[in-house]
Amino acid sequence: MTRTPHATSGEPNPLRTLTLDRLRRRTSMKWRTHPEDVLPLWVAEMDVPLAEPIVRTVTGAMELGDTGYPAGTAYAEALAAFARKRWDWDGLAVERTAIVPDVMLGVVEMLKLVTGYGDPVVVNPPVYPPFYDFVRHLDREVAEAPLGADARIDLDVLEDTFRRVTEGRRRAAYLLCSPHNPTGTVHTADELTAVAALAERYGVRVVADEIHAPLVLGDSRFVPYLSVPGGERGLSLMSASKAWNLAGLKAALAVAGADAADDLTRMPEEVGHGPSHVGILAHTAALRDGTAWLDALLDGLDSNRRLLADLLAERLPAVRHRPGDATYLAWLDCRALGLGDDPAAPFLEHGRVALTSGLPFGTGGAGHARLNLAASPEVLEEAVRRMAAAVERAGGDRG
Structure with missing residues (x-):
């Protein structure tokens, strides 16, 4: 499988379109959780206008008045x-697809199909916090198989975890985040093939959250899990x-x-009542x-990724940051700054920059913060300037 590179779109960079004043008129979580003097670079919302085809459709x-119930397979x-x-x-x-309300509620429904009460679900921390919340709410047990130091799947750790959770012929599932949130890691075909082989060996069912699949940057390529052998x-x-x-x-x-079609047919019909018809039209x-x-956005995100790396090297060189190959999220290792287990807190208090705390991401999250780089270059520059100032102020407080 080869990746088809995106072409130069000729469209303007969506990340350079909207002013902060206009963005602050939004009423979503990103813009209403913190006071107006805070730069919000936390929750996964982008500072972009909607693509015109979506606006026209909605x-x-x-x-x-086309606001009734969804029908048909146009989305698939x-x-x-x-x-x-x-x-x-x-x-x-298309015949092996089903509409679900959103990805995480879809994850819940898929886990219901392949696991039962109390069964283990393996995750790779640090990982998207709702993986923990939704799995536990489903009365399943979370089993961690942490990423390696290179932020990639550690196959030895994964195998040890699969072996442990399936002892006594227990059923188990593996909730794969691909591309990975928060690190931006894009799993390779070889890695995913190895995962599939391990899953088959231990009888573990794989459920892949591939919501960030279109957001692969540069020369990297996304490999659908269902496309690999096994x-x-x-x-x-x-x-x-x-x-x-x-x-929204x-x-x-x-x-x-191909070999999981029967599982999908067991999903209750009423699950398909959850999605919004207008949402389906928009998607x-x-x-x-x-x-x-999208191509213009990817170019802008790639530029922001490089900009953030340069800004951190200049203003916060103690922050360890490996630019991800996908998503619009940056995973910052702030442990050398001496800001404690939750560096997002002093960045907010002393710098008025809202990042996402690393703690809810599980093992490997302490001392880290996640930054949303889907903003204008000017906002990124101001955010890093404020973060550097916050480190100085926090240091003064400790002194």
Whole structure:
């Protein structure tokens, strides 16, 4: 499988379009959680306008009063076409898909299909905090298989964990984050093939959260888990929400591998009642007609990724940061700054910059913070300036 590189779109960089004054008029979580003097670089919302094809589609639905219940397979067809063009993958079969309210609720439904009460679900910390919250709320046991020091899947640790959690013929699942949040790691075909082989050996079912799949930067390429040898028994959750900033227009797709189709047919019919019809229309328009906008965004994110690395090297050289190859999130190792287990707290208190605390990401999260770089270059520059000043002020307080 070869990656089809995105073309130069000719569209303006969406990250340079909106002013802070305009962004502060938004009423979503990112802009209403903190006071106006705080730069919000935490929750996964982007500082971008919507792609025009999405605006036209949603506006047209409003004008028509097309706000009823969802129907049809247009969303799945659009995702399948996107996968063929973007990832050179033609294995996304529309008949092996189901609409779910969003990715995490889809994860819950997939775990219900392949595990039971009290069964273990393996995760790779540091990892997206809702993995812990939703799994525990489902009355499953979270089992950690931490990433290696290189922020990649440690296959030896993963095998040891699979062996331990399946002792006594227990059922188990592996909740794979691909690409990985918060590190931005893009798993390779070889790594995913090895994961599939381990899962088969120990009878572990793989559920892949692939919500960040369209957000792969530079020369890296996304490999769908269901496309690798042995991935046929896997289940995947995909959505346009992260790449096109559509979290408020809920819709996602569950996708089954060729040998997992029967699992998907057991999902209750009422689960498909949860997604918004308007959300499905928006996601379909994004995948079908929003790729030029996406390409401009990816170029802007790649530029911001390099900018952040330069700014940290200049202003906060003690912060260890390995730029990720995907997502718009940066994982900052702040342990050398002496700010304690939760460096996001002094950055907020002393610098008025809101980052996400690393603690809820599980093992490996202490002393870290996650930064959302889907903002204008000017905001990133100001944020790092404030963070550097916060370190000085915090040091003064300790003195």
